[in-house]
Amino acid sequence: GNSVTQMEGPVTLSEEAFLTINCTYTATGYPSLFWYVQYPGEGLQLLLKATKADDKGSNKGFEATYRKETTSFHLEKGSVQVSDSAVYFCALSNFGNEKLTFGTGTRLTIIP
Amino acid sequence: DSGVTQTPKHLITATGQRVTLRCSPRSGDLSVYWYQQSLDQGLQFLIQYYNGEERAKGNILERFSAQQFPDLHSELNLSSLELGDSALYFCASSVYIGEGNTGTQFFGPGTRLTVL
Numbered sequence: 001g002n003s004v005t006q007m008e009g010p011v012t013l014s015e016e017a018f019l020t021i022n023c024t025y026t027a028t029g030y031p032s033l034f035w036y037v038q039y040p041g042e043g044l045q046l047l048l049k050a051t052k053a054d055d056k057g058s059n060k061g062f063e064a065t066y067r068k069e070t071t072s073f074h075l076e077k078g079s080v081q082v083s084d085s086a087v088y089f090c091a092l093s094n095f096g097n098e099k100l101t102f103g104t105g106t107r108l109t110i111i112p
Numbered sequence: 113d114s115g116v117t118q119t120p121k122h123l124i125t126a127t128g129q130r131v132t133l134r135c136s137p138r139s140g141d142l143s144v145y146w147y148q149q150s151l152d153q154g155l156q157f158l159i160q161y162y163n164g165e166e167r168a169k170g171n172i173l174e175r176f177s178a179q180q181f182p183d184l185h186s187e188l189n190l191s192s193l194e195l196g197d198s199a200l201y202f203c204a205s206s207v208y209i210g211e212g213n214t215g216t217q218f219f220g221p222g223t224r225l226t227v228l
Binding site: 034042044045046099104 | 114143145147154155156157160168170202204206216217218219220221222
């Protein structure tokens, strides 16, 4: 079955630091990959997505590249802000079976 | 704002009781999904409906059931509640199922269920 493995948290960084949150997956076929973000007390928001190999999803300064050869979809941001503090979830879905399979989430805290 | 609405926002009830959670999808979305977020199990898919019909089932307990109505809103019914059912329940919707669907789902704000 499908599975997503995320970098263990929590992660604490200083403002303007470089961020990487690792995500690897196991899936049959060619899944679509997603990063969702959950701010304190809120629901999940789609941050970015990629639907095929070598696609790069980007939004709000965050980027992730769909790497089929390494089955990875690592999230990166060049300079984080305090407002980026949240829980980040990597997820995948398969064509024909649209349920999302989530990783465990990574709690990110940015300190000024 | 994702356009997906869920009510109530919070629900506190006792063990053995039954509750109903409601979800209204984004305008035009035919698919509705339910997820449970708990500390020990993380985010888990429960069930999916498409245009009124059950489409896929995940780790949904037999005590739980759902339906999607002709106006496309959905309800998740939880019965014989146990302490372990305390969790955040999310509804999500997507535009369609079919060729080329990339499965982008938009989530509601969730219903926090506390079972005492």
